[in-house]
Amino acid sequence: MAFDKGLVTASGELTPDTVDFTCDIREMPVALARLTGITGFDGELAATLRVSGNPEHPEALAEVRVSDLVNEDVSFEEVPPVQVAGRAHLREDRLEIAMDASGLFEKPITSALTMPIAISLAPFAIAVPDEGVLDGRFESEAQLETLARFLLLDEHRVTGDLNVAFKIGGTFAQPALSGRAVIDGGSYDYDRTGTSLDDIAVLLVADGSRVNLERAEANDGAVSASGHLALDREAGFPFQWDVRVDRSRLVRRDDVTAEIGANLTLEGAIDAAMLAGTITVHTADIRPPERAPAMPATLEVVEVGRGTSQQHPAEAEQAPSAETAANTLERLALDMTVDIPGRAFVRAYDFDSEWGGSFRVKGTAAEPHVSGTLSAVRGRLHFLNRRFALGASSVSLDGSYPPEPTLDVALETKTRDLAALLRLSGPVSSPEIDLSSEPALPQDEILARLLFGRDLTQISPMRALELARAARILTGEGDAFDFLGRTRSTFGIDELELTQGDEEGEGMAVNVGKYLTDRIYVEMEKGLGEQADQVSIEVEVTRNITIESDVGTDSEGGVWLQWKYDY
Incomplete structure (x- = not known):
C-alpha cells in the first residue's frame, strides 16, 4: 500500500495456537500524520513490526526511525531537525523500550525502560501489575x-x-x-x-x-x-517549594523599575496547591506614558458561506490548552501580602509623588481578590500653571473581582488671594474631578486666578481660550497636548501667551513672564508688528498693595501703585 512516496507492506496469520505478523513502513512522510489529527510535523518515517509465538503470550519486536523531524510552524524555524530512533521488545510478559534523539543538542538524549506488562491477543487484554x-x-x-x-x-x-x-x-x-x-x-x-x-x-x-x-x-x-x-x-x-528574594532589582523597564524582596511558599499536590507569603517592594519608580496608547478597534468578522456555530480550527486547537491553563489557575489558591513601606515613586510629565501601603491577595490565581490601600507620602502636581501639593490621598482596593481601584486624591495650592483644592475621587476608570477654593468662588473664576493671577474680567481673548481648555480638562474632555504649556516648561518660564493690541494698528505680541520670587514678577513683551517692545515689573508689597512699572523701547514708561480689597 502506497501513501505519497511511502510504502506499507504487511502479512501474517492468527490461529488459536500461533500468531505470525510482519509489517514494514518505508519512506513514509510524517506530514501524513494529519490524517489522524496530528498536524504541523514533517520528516520521514521508517518502521518494522514483528509479532510471533502464542497469541496468549506473544513476542513482539518494533523498531522505529524518524529522520529530519521538524515542526513546520514558524515559531520552530530556529529549532534544528531531530533524528529519532526507538526500539521496543516484548517477551515473557516484560517490555523493554529504548529511545534516542539526536540533533537537538550537542549530545543525544538517551532513555530506556523495562517494565512488566501482560498482553494477550486471544482474547485481547492488557494488564500492568502494580507490584511489577x-x-x-x-x-x-x-x-x-x-x-x-x-x-x-x-x-x-x-x-x-x-x-x-x-x-x-x-x-x-x-x-x-x-x-x-x-x-x-x-x-x-x-x-x-x-x-x-x-x-x-x-x-x-x-x-x-x-x-x-x-x-x-x-x-x-x-x-x-x-x-x-x-x-x-x-x-x-505532594510538594513544597520555598522561594526567597533578597532586595533585588527584578523589574527594569523604561516605565517601571523596582527593587523587590520576597518570601514565598508553594505547597500542595497536583489537584490543589496554595501560594503564600510576603512580597516587599522596597523601591519602585513608575513613569507612565504621558498619553495612554490608543486601543485597537475590534472588528467583527463574518466569513461568507460559513455557519455561525462552526469554530475556527485555530480556535479549536487553542481551546483545550486555554481550558487546561484555566483549570490549573483555579486549583492554585493565594494568600499573600504585598508590602510597600514607601519609596514607591510615581513620576509623570507634571506629577511627582511618593506612595506607601499594603495589600492582601486572596482567592485563586484565576480570580485573585486584592484588598488594601496605597497612601500618599508626599508629592506635587504642576497643573494650570501652578504647583499643587499632594495632600492626604489614597488609592484603595476592596477585594472585589475584577479589581477596581478607588481614588481619593487631594491637591492643594495657594495664590495671593485664595487657596484652591483639586480633588479626584471615585473609581479610577471614571473619577470625578472637583475644583474648589477658599474663599468660595465659581470654577471659572478659580481657573482664571490660578492660570493668570487675575479676575475673569481682566483676561485677554487668547487667555480665555486657554481658560476654556483648562475647563475641558477638568471635565475629562480636554486634549492632553498643550503647546504653550509644553513650551513654558521647556524654557523654564511661568507665562507665555500671544496677545492682540487694543489700539488700532497694533498687531500681535508675544508675552513672556517669570516669577523671580513669590512677590516679584517680570514680563517682557515683544511686538510682532510696529509697536514698541516693553518690559514690566510687578512687586507685591502686601496682599492688597502692588507696585507695577514698565518701560518700552520708545522710552515711554511709568510706575503705578495698585490697591485692591476683596469683600
Missing part, C-alpha cells in the same frame, strides 16, 4: 538556549547547560527515582519586565521516594529556592 518492578534511565546534556526555543519561550532568553541523569526503579504503584539534574553558569533575561538573573546554579537530587531541590540560586545568592516533591501517586505527588 521498573528499571529505566534517562540521560541528557542540554543547552538551555536551544531548549528555550524548543519550548517556544521566545520572550525569555536562557543560557547555560543542563545535565540530567536519572534512574527509574521501584514498582508501577510506587515508583522510585534516583539521580540528579544540574544547571551551571546559567542566565535568564525577560525583556517584558526587564528581569535579569545571572550565575544561575541548580542542583536537583532524587533519592528514591523524594526529589529534593538542594540548591537553586542566582545573582550571587540574592535569589534562591529550595523544596521537595514526594513520589507518592496516591497522595497526588
Whole structure:
C-alpha cells in the first residue's frame, strides 16, 4: 500500500495456537500524520513490526526511525531537525523500550525502560501489575538556549547547560527515582519586565521516594529556592517549594523599575496547591506614558458561506490548552501580602509623588481578590500653571473581582488671594474631578486666578481660550497636548501667551513672564508688528498693595501703585 512516496507492506496469520505478523513502513512522510489529527510535523518515517509465538503470550519486536523531524510552524524555524530512533521488545510478559534523539543538542538524549506488562491477543487484554518492578534511565546534556526555543519561550532568553541523569526503579504503584539534574553558569533575561538573573546554579537530587531541590540560586545568592516533591501517586505527588528574594532589582523597564524582596511558599499536590507569603517592594519608580496608547478597534468578522456555530480550527486547537491553563489557575489558591513601606515613586510629565501601603491577595490565581490601600507620602502636581501639593490621598482596593481601584486624591495650592483644592475621587476608570477654593468662588473664576493671577474680567481673548481648555480638562474632555504649556516648561518660564493690541494698528505680541520670587514678577513683551517692545515689573508689597512699572523701547514708561480689597 502506497501513501505519497511511502510504502506499507504487511502479512501474517492468527490461529488459536500461533500468531505470525510482519509489517514494514518505508519512506513514509510524517506530514501524513494529519490524517489522524496530528498536524504541523514533517520528516520521514521508517518502521518494522514483528509479532510471533502464542497469541496468549506473544513476542513482539518494533523498531522505529524518524529522520529530519521538524515542526513546520514558524515559531520552530530556529529549532534544528531531530533524528529519532526507538526500539521496543516484548517477551515473557516484560517490555523493554529504548529511545534516542539526536540533533537537538550537542549530545543525544538517551532513555530506556523495562517494565512488566501482560498482553494477550486471544482474547485481547492488557494488564500492568502494580507490584511489577521498573528499571529505566534517562540521560541528557542540554543547552538551555536551544531548549528555550524548543519550548517556544521566545520572550525569555536562557543560557547555560543542563545535565540530567536519572534512574527509574521501584514498582508501577510506587515508583522510585534516583539521580540528579544540574544547571551551571546559567542566565535568564525577560525583556517584558526587564528581569535579569545571572550565575544561575541548580542542583536537583532524587533519592528514591523524594526529589529534593538542594540548591537553586542566582545573582550571587540574592535569589534562591529550595523544596521537595514526594513520589507518592496516591497522595497526588505532594510538594513544597520555598522561594526567597533578597532586595533585588527584578523589574527594569523604561516605565517601571523596582527593587523587590520576597518570601514565598508553594505547597500542595497536583489537584490543589496554595501560594503564600510576603512580597516587599522596597523601591519602585513608575513613569507612565504621558498619553495612554490608543486601543485597537475590534472588528467583527463574518466569513461568507460559513455557519455561525462552526469554530475556527485555530480556535479549536487553542481551546483545550486555554481550558487546561484555566483549570490549573483555579486549583492554585493565594494568600499573600504585598508590602510597600514607601519609596514607591510615581513620576509623570507634571506629577511627582511618593506612595506607601499594603495589600492582601486572596482567592485563586484565576480570580485573585486584592484588598488594601496605597497612601500618599508626599508629592506635587504642576497643573494650570501652578504647583499643587499632594495632600492626604489614597488609592484603595476592596477585594472585589475584577479589581477596581478607588481614588481619593487631594491637591492643594495657594495664590495671593485664595487657596484652591483639586480633588479626584471615585473609581479610577471614571473619577470625578472637583475644583474648589477658599474663599468660595465659581470654577471659572478659580481657573482664571490660578492660570493668570487675575479676575475673569481682566483676561485677554487668547487667555480665555486657554481658560476654556483648562475647563475641558477638568471635565475629562480636554486634549492632553498643550503647546504653550509644553513650551513654558521647556524654557523654564511661568507665562507665555500671544496677545492682540487694543489700539488700532497694533498687531500681535508675544508675552513672556517669570516669577523671580513669590512677590516679584517680570514680563517682557515683544511686538510682532510696529509697536514698541516693553518690559514690566510687578512687586507685591502686601496682599492688597502692588507696585507695577514698565518701560518700552520708545522710552515711554511709568510706575503705578495698585490697591485692591476683596469683600
